[in-house]
Amino acid sequence: MGLLTNLRDSISRVTDGLFAADEPKRIGIYGPPNAGKTTLANRIARDWTGDAVGPESHIPHETRRARRKENVEIERNGRKVTIDIVDTPGVTTKVDYKEFLDHDMDKEDAVRRSREATEGVAEAMHWLREDVDGVIYVLDSTTDPFTQVNTMLIGIIESQDLPALILANKTDLSGSDVQQIANAFPQHETIPLSALEGENMDEVYTKIAEYFG
Amino acid sequence: MPGATPDVDGNDDPADDGVRIDMISGARMEGLTSMEKIRLILDGVREGNIVILEEGLSPDEESKLIEVTMTEISPDDFTGIEIETYPKPESGNQSFLDRLMGRESTQKLTVIGPANRIETLHKDENLISTLVSRK
Numbered sequence A: 001m002g003l004l005t006n007l008r009d010s011i012s013r014v015t016d017g018l019f020a021a022d023e024p025k026r027i028g029i030y031g032p033p034n035a036g037k038t039t040l041a042n043r044i045a046r047d048w049t050g051d052a053v054g055p056e057s058h059i060p061h062e063t064r065r066a067r068r069k070e071n072v073e074i075e076r077n078g079r080k081v082t083i084d085i086v087d088t089p090g091v092t093t094k095v096d097y098k099e100f101l102d103h104d105m106d107k108e109d110a111v112r113r114s115r116e117a118t119e120g121v122a123e124a125m126h127w128l129r130e131d132v133d134g135v136i137y138v139l140d141s142t143t144d145p146f147t148q149v150n151t152m153l154i155g156i157i158e159s160q161d162l163p164a165l166i167l168a169n170k171t172d173l174s175g176s177d178v179q180q181i182a183n184a185f186p187q188h189e190t191i192p193l194s195a196l197e198g199e200n201m202d203e204v205y206t207k208i209a210e211y212f213g
Numbered sequence B: 001m002p003g004a005t006p007d008v009d010g011n012d013d014p015a016d017d018g019v020r021i022d023m024i025s026g027a028r029m030e031g032l033t034s035m036e037k038i039r040l041i042l043d044g045v046r047e048g049n050i051v052i053l054e055e056g057l058s059p060d061e062e063s064k065l066i067e068v069t070m071t072e073i074s075p076d077d078f079t080g081i082e083i084e085t086y087p088k089p090e091s092g093n094q095s096f097l098d099r100l101m102g103r104e105s106t107q108k109l110t111v112i113g114p115a116n117r118i119e120t121l122h123k124d125e126n127l128i129s130t131l132v133s134r135k
Helices: A003-019 A036-048 A109-131 A149-157 A178-184 A201-212 B026-030 B032-045 B059-072 B098-102
Strands: A026-029 A067-076 A080-085 A134-140 A164-169 A190-192 B019-024 B048-052 B081-085 B109-116 B117-124 B128-132
Touching: A003 A067, A026 A036, A026 A109, A026 A201, A026 B117, A036 A080, A036 A134, A036 A164, A036 A201, A067 A201, A134 B117, A149 A164, A149 B059, A149 B081, A164 A178, A164 A201, A178 A190, A178 B032, A190 A201, B019 B032, B019 B059, B026 B059, B032 B059, B032 B109, B059 B081, B081 B117, B081 B128, B109 B117, B109 B128
Parallel strands: A026 A080, A026 A134, A134 A164, A164 A190, B019 B048
Antiparallel strands: A067 A080, B048 B109, B081 B109, B117 B128
16 A cells, blocks of 8 residues: 555544544454354443343354444443444354254255355454454464464454454363463453453453543 | 376376465565455465465455455355465564555465365464365
């Protein structure tokens, strides 16, 4: 990209920020499939609005459409931060319907699920380029963070200068290794949590207010 | 290919005996638009080739590559791509001015192949070990 394009984008971001200062920030919850993104989105939404965002499942690609929960008002240290939570489908570079056959699905259902999953991932990438003001990046702390999807997505987020909070989820599980995630992305702060059990959510909310307020 | 000598298995398509690797130089990619680069990569990968880019893609192009790949996945035909690059050694090592001037470095060796033929065995900051299978 050339100077003019970059300048235009930078000015656009600044003016957008000035005129939309009071509007809720759209915070995308991103990460690979099965990291616990919807569990986290539901936890945040239930804690502050009483409603859930969407169904959770151990089957990959349960979330196949970006879902938005608007006007989630989080109070921290006497100040209020209002955000829209955008729960996105898990990002991947491949989807094979045969993987769903292991989860008691017939071929027709598996093919439909895989088609919806691919549409959902494409939609999530579009949101990331165009429509979010910040990112909560959720990783399963029991799995290896050195994956290409993580490397690329963190690179994309950084290239857009979006504020990003990395959450090491599933600390309630025995194989959890938060340090491994911190080592993989040393340029970012890593916050441990269990979205399922609600562990360490106080720190998560403090950081959300700090990063996106 | 008319007149070609059949290879060892009696098939005259040499790709059936091995894995074709296209190594694309930075100079070759330089004059292409983002979509031309993505098309070049996906056309090769959909033919079953392994594509190696000397200088990789920008983050924005990587994002579009994922998006276009998703639109092309179809059951029993194309299940997507496997892509490998080294993680950025040090994030934020480019100044704001560099990015403002469009001097964002994207130089990173990148390997892309069909998801059903390439499997990552090990990956860390400075080693990527990959298994490539035949068709």
